[in-house]
Amino acid sequence: MEKRVRILVAKPGLDGHDRGAKVVARALRDAGFEVIYTGLRQTPEQIAEAALQEDVNVIALSLLSGAHNHLFPRIVELIREKGMTDVLIIGGGVIPDADIPALKTAGISEVFTPGTSTTTIIDYINANVK
């Protein structure tokens, strides 16, 4: 049997908005993925450590506080430092279009903004997970 894809849904920073993260986590679980949710207020270090410990294939970051330009690239950096080179890292939240190219350059594979359907996210993961 093929190993199930493991996804870490994470809330970096101090942001408390977790409706989106929880809805996405549940939709991913219903779609057959193995989902671990970190809860609120995770530092980049905690998220990278959790990703390593849980041996995940995907990290889905959710942030609505505007700190994405600082926190998302930092998480990618730590993940790569830990040698997890084939982990797919995606992000979502209130993220202005203008910020997306730089986030992608920093290693966030895709950024999902408000109004995205959970099936779009599921399809993206299925098509891109290594």
Add this chain to the structure above:
Amino acid sequence: MANESLKLKVAEYTAKVDKASAKFPERKNLEYNRLYTPLDLEGQDYERDLGLPGSYPFTRGVQPTMYRGRFWTMRMYAGFSTAEESNKRYRYLLESGSTGLSCAFDLPTQIGYDSDDIISEGEVGKVGVAIDSLADMEILFDQIDLGKVSTSMTINAPASVLLAMYIAVAEKNGIGPEKLNGTIQNDILKEYAARGTYIFPPKPSMRLITNIFEYCSKNVPNWNTISISGYHIREAGSTAAQEIAFTIADGIAYCEAAIKAGLNVDDFAGRLSFFWNAHNNVLEEVAKFRASRRVWAKVMKERFGATNPKSWMLRVHTQTAGSMLTAQQPENNVVRVALQTAAAVMGGTQSLHTNSKDEALALPTEDSVRVALRTQQIVAYESGLADVVDPLAGSYYVEAMTNQIEAEAWKYIQKIDDIGGAVIAIEQGYIQKEIQDSAYKWQKEVENDQRVIVGVNKFQIEEKPIEGLLRVDASVGELQKKKLADLRAKRDNAAVSAALAKLEAACNDESINLMPVILEAVKTYATLGEICGVMRKVFGEYQAHATL
């Protein structure tokens, strides 16, 4: 009997239109009946269930005159970047006809960290203004007459510290605390359940809250000591009935804690205020506002035995639903906000914040904030909605929906009582789970096209990139760090240490009211992070259990 004949006619009508509407499946699965008649209001007693505005059970509004006396307070929630920048925005809003201030603090401030704390990196000045010490607060309210303006502060876990700073700024300007008007949110229970800016565990948090109730009843008598908030519960995905039920259950928990601490219910209950969401379904929202007033009046009179009519009144601030704004075709949000405003006004709110069209994308620009404020002014001055008190009373539908939401709310309140109260229900994750289930159901409905969101799952267009969004300067963090370094170098550090030591001792002694001690510490320019750090050391931190 007249009702018998009406019953027959309604049954005939229903059979006929059921058949006809089989052709319109997408309009069939609504949660309401198609038609409401006097049959839906059987047993209603006008004087018992509605009464007159300003009278128990306040279904029709808390004041006798409502907007024929004066309009609601138009209170725009604002704050970003530094105290200097936010002060400019506040003065702009007051000049534009805002009638009250509402401060948004950044996340480090809301969670009790200084701007130079490592955990604050990237968050300083982002979702609100950064306040590290009394020095920032002095700048925030520079040239604003605190004796005249009323100020609402969205601050919860460190509410005592920010209130103390506000009192200290006023005092420096020769304004005594008895002259201050405003509100602190101070509602920790919904932070655990829905909003996330908690610091301490429930027990010391409830102590801080009851300390504030007691202190203000004696020293800051016109201050609203708490804004028991359904807004964020709704934003997190709850239904209308859940919003008021979980919030009133929180309100019951605060009253119980205060009474247990020895306070008399009528000494603090008149200063409790509420915070509702104005969501998209206009008439359901109006019914929600009406139902909530009736439920709270009964709770206060019957459950807590309050005798002062002021203690029975559910006074409410409202904000339009941020989660209903779309990033797609954002100009459509102006229309959504106008309808939500209509709901809040017909529901009888005491104050209102209207969201701006660009808030699904970023913090609002000055121009979009102006349109949001103008929306309130148009509803107030042009629409006629504010001309008559509780204009929808007597509508078969609105009255039936008011009854239905009230009944649903009582069911939840009973369930939470059975669990052992709101604090335990939150610790067990019951309330969070109910909210999450509703949020997931909503999302599924949108994705199955059972629920249409214009521009999102229907009537989409090729979007042009949005230009001119507000950007918070990335240098704010560095600026705040520098201000803190200067402050620490020039203040009397011995006085700070002494005040913090005194605070630590007070935290360890439950018989001491912490408010005067915090006020003393604030005046030495001890920082928010230092003060909350002492409390963290004594009280510990809340550990949330994340459940899916």
